[in-house]
Amino acid sequence: MSTDAFTVLAEPTRRRILDALRDADRSVGELVDGLGVSQPAVSKHLRVLREAGFVSCRTAARQRIYRLEPGPLRAVDGWLDPYRRLWTRHLDALQRHLDSQEQ
């Protein structure tokens, strides 16, 4: 079953995979080099990322080229949206009052 986006992102190795895919599409082998994890481990993470929609994959010769997809990251961005007022909104009087209350 497909895992939810936050659980997927909780894994450091998976975030590093996403980072690596930000610059360019990569084959599994390319990802294995530079990640310092075994190939099966990488394949498993790629499966999780694929099933959650973070990446897609095309076949080129003997290799599988993975590619970053925007969908789930956009969703996280959207989830974050109602929280943005915490740091974007101007502090009004009430807000300042609450700030002064906390220790």
Place this chain on the structure above:
Amino acid sequence: MSTDAFTVLAEPTRRRILDALRDADRSVGELVDGLGVSQPAVSKHLRVLREAGFVSCRTAARQRIYRLEPGPLRAVDGWLDPYRRLWTRHLDALQRHLDSQEQ
């Protein structure tokens, strides 16, 4: 020890706590009602959230009032930043070409 922001957010109950704190500060008891989880469980999640900086807490009479803090969510927002070009940037010719390649 303090857990990293993504791991903290991976827990659905913790996200619901953050949601509840978005509108107003809440005591532990208020959070327990409406979450449908035992009080010790909520206290444990609050501890995780506190140690990771997502919330702060002040003492009022016998209660502890928890409050949402912007820091870690901002950090997640920042992490997301280099990925935003995936969906904000205009598709150029190369991008369209790659799109047509994937199946």
Place this chain on the structure above:
DNA sequence: CAGACATATAACGGAGAAGGCATATTGGGT
């Protein structure tokens, strides 16, 4: 078509986290 390369899956062991119950702690009211 046989062998080699690239990737995926299986099986297993171990570590961490979540929830529940029981209990400790802290602060308040009388």
Place this chain on the structure above:
DNA sequence: ACCCAATATGCCTTCTCCGTTATATGTCTG
């Protein structure tokens, strides 16, 4: 000072997930 309310912590069990080794699938190449 006692008792009670509000919250925190300990302990235990269960379950999920990561990583490794071994093996299967698949696909070029000679």
